[in-house]
Amino acid sequence: MRYLPHTQEDITAMLQVTGNKSLEDLFSGIPDSCRMTNEWQLPEPKTEWELNDHMQAIAQTMKVDQNFKVLIGAGSNHHHIPETVKALMSRSEFLTAYTPYQPEMAQGTLQGIFEYQTLTARLLGMDVVNASMYDGASAFAEALLMGLRIGKKKTKVAVSAAIHPHYRATAAAYLHPTEFELIELPYLEDGRTDLSGLSGLQDVAAVALQSPNFFGVIEDLAGAAQAIHEQQALFITCFSEPLAYGLLKNPGKCGADIVCGEGQSFGLARSFGGPGLGMFGCRQPFTRNLPGRLVGETKDLDGKRGYVLTLATREQHIRREKATSNICSNQGICAMTAGMYMASLGGTGLRELSRLNYDKAQYLKNALIARGARLFFEAPIFNEFVVEFPHDFQPAHQRLLEQGIVAGLELSKLYPELKGRYLFGITETTSRQDMDRVADEVQS
Amino acid sequence: MKNGVGTSGLILDEPLLWEKGKKGRKGMSIPHSDVPQAPLDEELTGTPVDFPDLSEVDVVRHYTRLSQWNFGVDSGMYPLGSCTMKYNPKINEKQAATPQLAAAHPMLDDQYSQGVLQIMYELQNYLADITGLDAVSLQPAAGAHGELTGMLIFNAYHQSHDSKRTKILIPDTAHGTNPASAALCGYRAIALKSNENGMLDAADVRELMDEETAGIMLTNPNTLGLFEGQVRQIADIVHAKGGLVYGDGANMNAVLGVADMKKCGVDVLHLNLHKTFSTPHGGGGPGAGPVCVTKELEPFLPVPRAWKDGDIYRLEQDRKDSIGRVHGFHGNFGVLVRAYSYILSMGAEGLRKASQLAVLNANYIREQLKDTFHLPYPQPCMHECVFSDQLQKDYKVTTLDMAKRLIDYGFHPPTIYFPLIVHGAIMIEPTETECKEDIDQFIATMKEIAREAKEEPDKLRNAPQISKVRRLDEVQAARCPCLTGPTLPAEQ
Numbered sequence: 001m002r003y004l005p006h007t008q009e010d011i012t013a014m015l016q017v018t019g020n021k022s023l024e025d026l027f028s029g030i031p032d033s034c035r036m037t038n039e040w041q042l043p044e045p046k047t048e049w050e051l052n053d054h055m056q057a058i059a060q061t062m063k064v065d066q067n068f069k070v071l072i073g074a075g076s077n078h079h080h081i082p083e084t085v086k087a088l089m090s091r092s093e094f095l096t097a098y099t100p101y102q103p104e105m106a107q108g109t110l111q112g113i114f115e116y117q118t119l120t121a122r123l124l125g126m127d128v129v130n131a132s133m134y135d136g137a138s139a140f141a142e143a144l145l146m147g148l149r150i151g152k153k154k155t156k157v158a159v160s161a162a163i164h165p166h167y168r169a170t171a172a173a174y175l176h177p178t179e180f181e182l183i184e185l186p187y188l189e190d191g192r193t194d195l196s197g198l199s200g201l202q203d204v205a206a207v208a209l210q211s212p213n214f215f216g217v218i219e220d221l222a223g224a225a226q227a228i229h230e231q232q233a234l235f236i237t238c239f240s241e242p243l244a245y246g247l248l249k250n251p252g253k254c255g256a257d258i259v260c261g262e263g264q265s266f267g268l269a270r271s272f273g274g275p276g277l278g279m280f281g282c283r284q285p286f287t288r289n290l291p292g293r294l295v296g297e298t299k300d301l302d303g304k305r306g307y308v309l310t311l312a313t314r315e316q317h318i319r320r321e322k323a324t325s326n327i328c329s330n331q332g333i334c335a336m337t338a339g340m341y342m343a344s345l346g347g348t349g350l351r352e353l354s355r356l357n358y359d360k361a362q363y364l365k366n367a368l369i370a371r372g373a374r375l376f377f378e379a380p381i382f383n384e385f386v387v388e389f390p391h392d393f394q395p396a397h398q399r400l401l402e403q404g405i406v407a408g409l410e411l412s413k414l415y416p417e418l419k420g421r422y423l424f425g426i427t428e429t430t431s432r433q434d435m436d437r438v439a440d441e442v443q444s
Numbered sequence: 445m446k447n448g449v450g451t452s453g454l455i456l457d458e459p460l461l462w463e464k465g466k467k468g469r470k471g472m473s474i475p476h477s478d479v480p481q482a483p484l485d486e487e488l489t490g491t492p493v494d495f496p497d498l499s500e501v502d503v504v505r506h507y508t509r510l511s512q513w514n515f516g517v518d519s520g521m522y523p524l525g526s527c528t529m530k531y532n533p534k535i536n537e538k539q540a541a542t543p544q545l546a547a548a549h550p551m552l553d554d555q556y557s558q559g560v561l562q563i564m565y566e567l568q569n570y571l572a573d574i575t576g577l578d579a580v581s582l583q584p585a586a587g588a589h590g591e592l593t594g595m596l597i598f599n600a601y602h603q604s605h606d607s608k609r610t611k612i613l614i615p616d617t618a619h620g621t622n623p624a625s626a627a628l629c630g631y632r633a634i635a636l637k638s639n640e641n642g643m644l645d646a647a648d649v650r651e652l653m654d655e656e657t658a659g660i661m662l663t664n665p666n667t668l669g670l671f672e673g674q675v676r677q678i679a680d681i682v683h684a685k686g687g688l689v690y691g692d693g694a695n696m697n698a699v700l701g702v703a704d705m706k707k708c709g710v711d712v713l714h715l716n717l718h719k720t721f722s723t724p725h726g727g728g729g730p731g732a733g734p735v736c737v738t739k740e741l742e743p744f745l746p747v748p749r750a751w752k753d754g755d756i757y758r759l760e761q762d763r764k765d766s767i768g769r770v771h772g773f774h775g776n777f778g779v780l781v782r783a784y785s786y787i788l789s790m791g792a793e794g795l796r797k798a799s800q801l802a803v804l805n806a807n808y809i810r811e812q813l814k815d816t817f818h819l820p821y822p823q824p825c826m827h828e829c830v831f832s833d834q835l836q837k838d839y840k841v842t843t844l845d846m847a848k849r850l851i852d853y854g855f856h857p858p859t860i861y862f863p864l865i866v867h868g869a870i871m872i873e874p875t876e877t878e879c880k881e882d883i884d885q886f887i888a889t890m891k892e893i894a895r896e897a898k899e900e901p902d903k904l905r906n907a908p909q910i911s912k913v914r915r916l917d918e919v920q921a922a923r924c925p926c927l928t929g930p931t932l933p934a935e936q
Contacts, residue, residue, distance in 0.1 A: 001794040003531055003722075005879035006801050014880060018807040018824070023800040026807060027702050029824065033676050036704040040573050045791030048535050054788065058563060059544035064556040066547035074551050075772055082472045084500055088507040096516030096532050098524060098725035102857055104848070104911040108514035109727035112507070115461045118929040122494050128927050131728065134585035137772030145628075166772045173746070173768035174592075177599040177629040218488055249490035262772065271540070272560045273550030273773020274585065275730035287925065293728065298921035306913040310921040316588070316624035317862070321633050326624035329586035329718065332728025340507055343461050344471035346497035353474050355481075362482035380485050409551055413761075432478040 001045070069434050070406040071364075073384045073425025074214070075136065075164050075240040076273055077265045080429055082344055085267045089337040099293070099332070103308045109332065110307035114295045116339035123245050123342070123350075124259045125252020126281030130292035132335040133278025133327065136262025140167040140238045141174035142291045142325055143260040143280065144206060147234045148180055149289050149324065151205025158183040158204055158233075160193035162213035164240055165414045191217035191377025191386070195227050206258070208236040211251070212244050214414075215377050215423065216361075216384025225255025234258060241265055242279065244382040246345075246354025258282045267341030268334055277334040288314060291325030353428055357383040360435070361426040367439035376421050384425045386411070386418070389442060393422060396441040407438050448889060449520065450854030452910040458509040462929055465496040471503040513912045514727070515856055521882050525828045525859035525871025526619070526667060528697045528719030530802075533789065536723065536782035545781060550773035554758045560777065561757035564750035567784045568734075574787075574795070575693070575713055576704035577736035581745040583775040587694050590714025590733030591625035591661070593746060594690050596767040597712055597737065598658045599629050600744040604765065607686060609658035615644055616865045617666035619692050631658055638865065642668040642821040646677040659687035664708065665695045667863040667871070668821050669806065669828035671703070679709020688712065688741075696720045697875065698803055698827035701796035705736070712737050721783035732779040746770050801876035802827040805883055809872055812887045816894045820866050828873035832866050841897040843868040845904035848915065849896065852908045853889045 006014075011023065020026050046054060064070065070078060089095070093108060100106030113131045120129040133139035144157045157175075159168060161184050168184075175182050183201065188194045193209050207228045211219035221237060228235045237251040239261035245251075251259045263277035264270070282290055288311065296310035316323040345353060361383040368387050369375060376386040387408075389396075400407040408422035426435070498506070516522070522529035540546070548560045568580040584590040595612075602609050612631040614622050616638055623633040634652055639645050649660065660682050664672045672678070679689045691710035697720040705713050717723050718731035725731070737745060743765040751760055759774075790798065803826050810819065810829035818834035833843040847857035847870070859871040874883055896903050908914065 001790060001797065003533060003790075003877055004794070004797055004801055005877065006804075010880040011801075011804065014804050014808045018804065018811050020804075020807070023804060026800065026803045026824070027699075029671050029673060030699070030702055031673055031676065034703050034708045036576060036701055036707075038573075038576065038704070040701070040792040042570060042573065042792045042795075043788060045794055046788050048789075051535060051539070051785060051788055055539045055542055055785070058559040059542045060559070061562065062544040062548065062557060062559040064549070064552055066543040068547075070547075070549050070552075072549060072551060076550050078547075078549075080473075080475070082500075084471070084504055088504065088511075090537065091508070091511040092518035092532075092724075093511040093514040093516050094727050095537075095724045096518045096529075097514050097727045098522070098527055098529060099728040101524070101859075102847070102851065103916050104851055104908050104913055105515040105856060106513075106727070107912050108510035108512065111458075111460070111513075112510050113727075114927075114929070117927060119461070119495055121928045134589060134730075134776075135772045138585065138589070138770065164772070166769060169769040170772065173596060173770055174628070176767070177596060179630075245490065246493060247484075247490065248488055250493075253490065269541075269546040269778070270549050271546050272548040272557070272777040273775075274771065275776040275778050276772070287927070294925070294927055296921040297926040298917045300913040300916045302914055304913055306916045308916050308918050308921050310918065310927075311925060313922070317620035320620070320623040321627035323624040323627070326588045326592055326621050326628055327586070328588045328621050329716075329725075329729040329731040331585075331726075331730045333724075333726030334730060336727060339461075340503065341472075342495055343498055343506065344500070344503050345495065346465065346470055346472075347492050347495040348468060348497050349470045349472055349474060350495055351492050356475065356477055358484075359477060359479050359482045363479035366482075380488060406549075406552065406556075428475050435479075 064406060068404050068406055069430060071424050071426060071430060072406060072409045073241060074409050074423060075262060076270045077241060077425065077427060078270060078429050079265050079427050081267050085337060085340045085344060088340050089333060094336055095333055100309060107306060110295050112336045112339055114297065114307050116335045117295060119339060119342040120279055121281055123242060124281050125250035126259050127284035128287050129281035130290055130294055132331040133280050133292055134331060135274060135276040135278050136240055137167040137170035139260040139278030139280045141171040143236045143258050144171050146258060146289050146291060147206025147236055150234060150286060154203045154205035155179060156181045156183055156204045157206045158185050158201060159208040160185045160210060162187040162193055162215055163208065163210040163238060164214045167238065190379040191215045192219055192379045195224055198227060198231055204231060204233045206234040206236050208238060210238045212241060212382040212384060215386045216381040217377050217379045218248060218382060221251055221254035241383060243354050243357055246350040247358055263338045266338035268337055275331055275334050277331050277338055289324055292327050293330060356428045360430055361385060364424060364426050364435040367435060368442060371439050371442040373442055383427060384423060386421050386423050388421050400438060400441055403437065405434060405438060448853040450852050450910060455512060455912050456509045458506055460929055461506065462496040465498040465502055467497050469497040469499045471498045471500045520854055521878055521886055522856040523858050523872045523874045524856060525873040528873060528875055530722055530875035531877035532722055532724040533786060536785040539785040540778045540781040558757050561750045561759065563781060563784050565752055565757050567780055568750060570787050571715060571734055571736055575736045576706040577713060578739040579742040579745060580734055580736045581749055582734045582780055583746045583771045584714065584733035584735055585771055585776050586729060586731040587714055587716040587733045588621040588625055589770065590735050591621055592628055593735045593770050594712040594714060595626050595629040597741055597744045598688050600767050601688060601741060602658055609656055611657040613652055613657060613660040617642065617668055617863055618661055618663045619667060619694055622661045622692060626661060642670050644672055644674060644678060646674045646681060649678045650681050653681055653685045653687060655685055657687055659689055661690040661692060663692040663695060665698045665826040668830050669825035671826055675708045694719060695827060698799055700799040702799060706738060711741055717779055717783040722786045723779045723782040730776045730779055732776045798876045805874040805876060805878060809874060809883060809887060813890055816891050828871055830866050831870040833868035836897040839897045839901045841901050841904050843870050846893050849893050849904045849907040851911055855886060855889060
């Protein structure tokens with residue numbers, strides 16, 4: 001096996017040093033009762049070329065492949081990824097290193113993550129951003145836990161029903177063994193969250209909204225912030241499309257205390273939902289309650305600028321059961337990749353790309369409306385929206401599939417009350433021509 | 445020492461991103477608009493985000509220079525104990541980037557995504573086979589995430605038995621994340637001391653285990669690199685009191701094909717695919733921490749999982765006893781593809797051989813260095829060995845000094861000051877992918893450092909000397925945290 005460098009001669013010489021008769025002899029301390037006796041049913045080892053063939057054969061069974069136009073976001077967005085970003089994130093000095101415990105040998109990772117933290121903080125309007133969480137859903141669950149830590153004796157968190165259903169499910173799983181209560185706030189007819197029930201609630205540590213929410217609708221974050229802060233609760237916002245903040249007022253400016261979400265849009269492939277990137281930030285007073293790793297700036301012995309992991313006293317390996325989180329491995333290279341993507345876009349490019357996503361989504365929305373569809377939620381949207389068709393859309397959906405277009409996501413599995421309504425996600429990768437084809441099918 | 449590989453070369457300085465560039469530059473190709481501009485709602489629109497504008501060349505040089513300040517497994521030996529820094533095969537990267545897989549959307553119907561489901565289904569089976577356990581969820585995104593998932597399963601299991609349990613046994617030789625993972629589920633960690641041989645005594649477990657204790661979290665081999673010989677007796681004691689056994693499988697690289705986790709009495713085990721199954725550590729992640737369980741606990745696993753229905757692969761949508769979801773979609777799928785590709789390349793024989801050679805390398809180092817450094821637990825080890833700085837103390841040289849000196853010689857230092865039960869610990873895990881010559885070089889370097897500790901201790905205290913930066917002021921970094929660059933006045 002080419003990954004195993006030992007020759008028989010090496011093995012013999014090394015066994016002589018260790019005083020073992022054979023390789024098996026190295027395991028003599030393992031009791032018989034614990035031993036593996038089953039024959040593994042693994043396939044015979046494949047050469048590189050056989051493996052390529054095998055993977056190609058599997059890839060061919062993907063009915064919806066990379067040539068399809070998938071007009072769905074729903075937490076996993078198709079954006080162009082520049083070749084430079086792919087090439088740079090593949091550099092093995094980044095890729096084959098681990099958590100930078102030895103900063104003198106890891107300044108590349110450390111400066112890169114510091115830059116990621118900074119650019120993300122600017123994007124979200126936060127004072128502090130950590131070095132990453134696993135994904136949007138787990139980041140959301142951890143944000144609620146953080147809100148409860150800060151809220152001390154308070155035992156409830158309220159979350160909007162317009163937050164990604166998988167994020168809410170993840171939060172429910174995280175909170176299940178605790179005594180904390182998860183309350184759901186319904187959505188209004190226009191697709192925004194109904195906060196009117198808030199004033200009747202006691203003991204709420206934090207209230208969470210997603211914006212743009214799962215329906216693509218932009219929430220009135222500034223208005224919500226006021227209502228939530230009046231209840232002495234923290235305001236948590238999440239997102240699954242960070243590109244929105246290239247155009248929209250950021251959550252920090254609207255009054256959010258903790259912001260989290262999925263950063264996959266920034267240079268990461270959809271890859272069946274992972275690896276993605278949990279982005280996570282907060283206002284400065286809450287820094288020591290943050291979960292996850294943080295990179296900070298400092299100086300070396302000669303006074304030269306450098307970077308280290310810092311505020312480790314919050315973390316699992318120091319505070320053990322009192323830690324702010326158990327997270328250890330995070331999504332390092334994904335954060336680095338997002339940094340590279342943001343650097344490639346720049347402020348000017350970010351605005352342009354964000355606007356393009358917005359304009360294109362409006363185009364399809366208007367085209368569908370012109371063909372008789374109804375915008376189901378009428379509040380403003382960014383690049384996703386929900387529509388209701390005058391007739392059953394399923395046959396048209398099927399015809400479009402045959403043309404290589406996945407025309408939206410039918411919502412009944414996630415929201416039974418929205419049966420027959422479709423969620424569309426449009427990005428810069430969707431051409432006008434493809435959108436026209438979708439609209440034409442509605443009419444026919 | 446004459447033949448160390450550490451040398452100095454031309455390293456280029458590079459400012460922070462926002463210290464370079466010029467407004468109006470662009471480093472990325474953006475499609476032309478083929479649609480009319482839509483009106484914007486001023487109320488909702490923000491001011492432009494203050495990112496620096498860079499050209500493509502600016503970005504490429506920036507990150508290329510940064511990468512040259514880094515050290516990875518591809519650069520050289522990285523014997524970071526507990527982290528299994530083995531070689532990450534290039535072919536696995538290619539497989540993960542297969543266009544059909546990389547483009548797969550996680551919310552489509554099963555019939556459109558057969559290929560990715562097949563990979564998940566087969567990987568679930570392979571991991572069950574390899575560990576000896578019955579059922580697998582691939583959802584956890586890292587080892588600690590697997591631990592949390594395991595604790596959620598413990599909780600759900602006890603709840604289903606109407607049993608309220610508040611405590612959990614955690615040995616002093618367990619991984620550092622274990623107590624925090626248990627605490628997230630409301631369990632109070634009860635410390636279990638290892639004996640003078642660094643192992644657990646079943647008698648101690650018998651004394652502490654009661655019907656308010658959910659179970660035990662065992663790292664096996666433990667963080668001293670020792671296999672817990674009494675694991676089966678311990679498991680029997682825990683089971684007799686209605687408890688469960690969690691196996692932290694982070695050290696699975698030691699025992700592939702040797703230990704059967706079910707026979708060890710383990711009920712839930714997480715694997716670190718980024719350790720044992722060779723996926724790159726990415727400067728901190730992503731990893732993957734699949735959880736393997738016995739038949740009895742299968743109903744509690746997270747959903748969805750892949751299964752096979754005749755010739756069709758499907759995702760199971762709902763199961764009433766499941767703990768639910770721990771990830772937005774299906775875990776770090778791209779990492780799963782790499783591990784799948786590794787298992788297919790290695791086969792059964794290759795995986796068994798990997799563990800044998802990993803253990804051989806560690807014992808070879810232990811044997812060669814045992815007279816140079818203090819070895820608190822002198823018996824043969826598994827995949828890693830733990831020394832301390834006790835013999836160097838007299839020269840006022842610490843583990844940290846020796847670790848930093850290794851940098852000058854071109855090695856990544858081992859894990860230091862962990863496990864906590866060894867004062868000044870130096871935890872060395874060479875892995876199987878290091879050849880004898882490189883290991884001999886490492887051993888010679890460690891001996892040279894021990895000599896320097898005695899004769900030229902300042903060389904160690906001032907190390908590293910030839911790295912891009914010298915020792916960094918971590919106290920200052922924590923006292924006045926600077927976690928982001930400056931906000932420029934443009935941001936109003």
